Amino acid sequence: MFLKISALALAALLLSTSNAYAYIDPGTGSAATTAIIGFFAAAAYTLRKFFYRLKDMIFSKPSKDASTDGKQDK
Amino acid sequence: MNSREAPERASASETAIPDSGSFRDRNNRVYHLGSSIVRGISEQALANWTALSAQPFFQEFLAASKVVATERLPDDAPLALPAGASPWAAYLSHERIPFVSYPYEWPFGMLKDAALLQLELVERAIECGWTMKDATPYNIQWRGCRPVFIDLPSFEPYTAGDAWGGYRQFCMMYLYPLMLQAYKGVDYQPLLRGDLEGIDPQQANRLLSGLTRLRKGVLSHVYLHAKMQARYSQADLVEAKQLTEHAAQEMRPAQRIHHSKAMVLGTLQGLRRTVQSLHSDESRTTWSNYDSDHSYGEQSFEIKKAFVENVIAERRRSLVWDLGCNTGTFSRICAGNSDYVLSADGDRKAIDRFYSAQKTASEKNILPLIINLGNISPGQGWLGKERKAFDQRGKPELVLCLALIHHIVISANIPLAEFLTWLRQFDAEIIIELVTIEDDMSRMLVRNRVNQYGDLTEAGFEATVLSMFTIKASQYLKGEHRKLYHLLPKAL
Numbered sequence: 355m356f357l358k359i360s361a362l363a364l365a366a367l368l369l370s371t372s373n374a375y376a377y378i379d380p381g382t383g384s385a386a387t388t389a390i391i392g393f394f395a396a397a398a399y400t401l402r403k404f405f406y407r408l409k410d411m412i413f414s415k416p417s418k419d420a421s422t423d424g425k426q427d428k
Numbered sequence: 429m430n431s432r433e434a435p436e437r438a439s440a441s442e443t444a445i446p447d448s449g450s451f452r453d454r455n456n457r458v459y460h461l462g463s464s465i466v467r468g469i470s471e472q473a474l475a476n477w478t479a480l481s482a483q484p485f486f487q488e489f490l491a492a493s494k495v496v497a498t499e500r501l502p503d504d505a506p507l508a509l510p511a512g513a514s515p516w517a518a519y520l521s522h523e524r525i526p527f528v529s530y531p532y533e534w535p536f537g538m539l540k541d542a543a544l545l546q547l548e549l550v551e552r553a554i555e556c557g558w559t560m561k562d563a564t565p566y567n568i569q570w571r572g573c574r575p576v577f578i579d580l581p582s583f584e585p586y587t588a589g590d591a592w593g594g595y596r597q598f599c600m601m602y603l604y605p606l607m608l609q610a611y612k613g614v615d616y617q618p619l620l621r622g623d624l625e626g627i628d629p630q631q632a633n634r635l636l637s638g639l640t641r642l643r644k645g646v647l648s649h650v651y652l653h654a655k656m657q658a659r660y661s662q663a664d665l666v667e668a669k670q671l672t673e674h675a676a677q678e679m680r681p682a683q684r685i686h687h688s689k690a691m692v693l694g695t696l697q698g699l700r701r702t703v704q705s706l707h708s709d710e711s712r713t714t715w716s717n718y719d720s721d722h723s724y725g726e727q728s729f730e731i732k733k734a735f736v737e738n739v740i741a742e743r744r745r746s747l748v749w750d751l752g753c754n755t756g757t758f759s760r761i762c763a764g765n766s767d768y769v770l771s772a773d774g775d776r777k778a779i780d781r782f783y784s785a786q787k788t789a790s791e792k793n794i795l796p797l798i799i800n801l802g803n804i805s806p807g808q809g810w811l812g813k814e815r816k817a818f819d820q821r822g823k824p825e826l827v828l829c830l831a832l833i834h835h836i837v838i839s840a841n842i843p844l845a846e847f848l849t850w851l852r853q854f855d856a857e858i859i860i861e862l863v864t865i866e867d868d869m870s871r872m873l874v875r876n877r878v879n880q881y882g883d884l885t886e887a888g889f890e891a892t893v894l895s896m897f898t899i900k901a902s903q904y905l906k907g908e909h910r911k912l913y914h915l916l917p918k919a920l
Contacts, residue, residue: 377453377561382683383657384596384629388695389685390656391648392591395694 443508444468448813449566456581457516459509465524466507468516473581477520480583485556493571494545496578497523525578526747526768526795527822530815531565531601532621533797533805535780536609536708537787538575539616542568543602543703545575550592551696554689559586563594565601566815572768572792573783591687592696599649600626603703607636607650610706611643615776617798624809629653645702708780728905732861733761735903735912736828739859740765745825749856751801752832756782756794762828763791770822772799801832802840819850826857830912834863837884838873844883845892852896858915862889867909886911 444459444466451457455473459466469477477500480486489495501507501519509515531539542565550560560582567579604627605616612635619627627635633654636646667680736758746767750759753771755778762769771794773779782796799805804818829851836842851858863870865884874881882888886908893899897915904911 377455380591380593381596381657381660382685383660384599384653385591385683385685385687386656386660387649387653388591388595389687389691390652391698392687392691392695395698396688396690397694399690399694399697 443510446510446513448811449809449815451810451814453561453581458522461507463524465522466501467520467522467581468509469518469520469581471517474517476584477518477580479585480558480580483556483558485552485558486583489549489552489577493574494549494577495580496525496569496576498580520580522578525569525576526571526793527770528569528816529795529797529821530620530805531605532617533799533818534565534617535776535783535796535798536606537780537783538570538573538796539565539602540606540703540706541787542575543598543606544700545577546594546598546602547696547700547703549577550594551693551700553583554586554592554692554696557586558583559590559592560584561593563598563601570795572794573786573796574792588689589684589686590692591685592692595695596629596653597626598699599629599632599653603645603649603699604629604632604636606703606706607632607643607646609708611636611640611646613709617776621805621808624815629657644705645698649699649702708777725906728910731903732830732905732912733758735901735914736761736830736859739826739857739901739914747822747824748826748828749824750828750830751799752829752835753782753796754778756786756796758828758830759794759796760789760791762826763794766826767793769794770824771796772801772818774798774800774802801836802842819853824854824856826859827851827854829858829860831861831863831869833860834867834870834873834884837881838870838877844889848892848896852917855917857900857917858897858913860913860915861905862886862911862913864889864909864911867906 444461447458447460449458454470456467456469459468481500486495490497498520501521503518505519507519531542534542545568546560546563546565550563553559561584562579562582567577567582568575569578570576601620605620608614608616608619608627614635616627629650632650636643636650641647641651671679740762744765744767748762748766748769750756750762750769750771751773753759753773754775756771759769759771759782769791771779771782773782773796776798779796779798786794786796799818805815807813807815807817807820809815833844833847836847837844851860863884864886865871865874865879865881870881870884883892890899893913893915895918897917899913900916901914902911
């Protein structure tokens with residue numbers, strides 16, 4: 355099931371043939387993996403961002419961005 | 429400690445010697461120039477460095493000592509490269525790391541902190557329009573218990589739509605080893621020492637199987653990753669067969685899967701949360717509570733501390749090795765009057781505890797490493813030189829071997845004379861504790877063995893020692909079953 359959802363998510367992504375090379379081979383399978391993980395992570399990232407903005411609007415507090423997620427604990 | 433040491437300026441009169449572990453990225457190469465560390469960089473790497481060094485995020489990392497202190501050498505700096513080597517577009521001078529270490533010598537806490545630094549650097553870089561081309565822990569070194577990123581050409585401008593190219597390497601070198609330790613209680617150090625590329629996703633998938641797949645991050649970063657790799661490897665295999673049979677056929681171009689910045693950052697944040705959630709077991713090992721469990725009475729222990737303190741107080745030394753350091757009681761004594769202390773022990777849990785304690789301790793000049801003296805890290809990788817042997821990476825001025833010799837001679841069956849010869853090669857002062865065969869600990873170790881350790885007596889030990897060292901001072905402990913020696917190397 356997980357793989358089917360992942361495959362659907364992957365199909366929704368844009369595949370292109372332009373090149374981005376490094377001295378290590380990032381691995382096509384690894385790039386496909388990050389595309390799938392990233393698809394869900396980006397949705398969560400965007401939702402968090404939306405949530406914080408909405409919260410700020412409602413409570414009129416200083417802006418908190420999803421990109422700061424977890425860092426306040428450091 | 430926010431102060432950073434300025435990188436040492438290269439000396440003009442010496443020839444730069446290429447570092448045997450710096451060859452993979454043709455954009456740069458590290459050289460040893462006397463006591464200085466210099467990096468030759470290509471035109472492309474120079475352009476990147478020029479832009480990067482002006483970036484506020486990079487300057488913040490420099491100020492926080494998260495990346496190695498670096499400055500560009502003047503173009504007219506006289507540098508002699510080895511014969512036949514092409515000159516580089518520019519040269520950078522780096523702060524010298526006191527002792528180079530490798531991830532297979534790090535306890536869990538160190539590998540985890542190195543992973544978190546790597547993720548912090550790349551996440552911040554991508555937010556600022558930069559990325560990092562790789563993610564190997566060999567690019568992270570230590571100043572005491574603080575990780576420092578040393579491979580600055582790893583930073584490069586981020587191209588919109590790109591994935592993070594270091595993801596696979598991060599999984600193989602950081603994430604899977606940490607997961608193995610945290611989820612399965614399997615030591616990763618032998619695996620990282622055995623394969624310098626780390627643990628392959630498909631191998632990790634076999635190791636992290638069953639119910640472990642339900643643990644945080646395993647389904648996505650291990651199972652899915654392995655399946656995807658297998659699928660694309662199969663496609664490559666089919667293509668390779670076709671290429672063999674039809675030589676004229678064009679090769680399929682590299683596939684690029686478009687990644688939005690949110691996808692990349694979301695993945696990195698997920699990785700960070702996963703790594704932060706990983707913890708090693710805290711169970712006790714035989715020696716990991718040494719501070720309270722050592723086999724001494726308080727009086728003998730105080731005499732032993734006083735003996736070491738007296739030697740340490742004689743003069744300041746640049747590098748001290750504490751072999752068999754356990755949780756570091758004597759390393760901390762040494763740290764007070766030494767530039768740097770390397771603390772080594774084969775007990776990974778003791779070193780993990782020592783590292784955790786030192787992170788918040790006042791001494792910032794102690795590096796704890798997992799080293800089994802009966803099987804020290806060898807020279808390995810390309811030509812057997814890419815990663816240097818443990819005993820080829822520094823020259824100590826003083827070596828401590830306290831409550832160690834019986835483990836070497838009895839447990840590891842290493843002849844006493846050979847161990848002392850190994851110590852003699854450092855040309856260093858030695859503080860060594862003789863644990864005679866009559867000592868209770870020795871008797872415990874030998875009770876299931878044939879007693880072939882006749883040299884583990886005061887007379888046998890001193891006869892061997894005096895062929896290589898002079899005895900500057902000595903002190904009986906524990907009813908004369910143990911004896912401390914301060915040895916000075918004899919001229920060879």
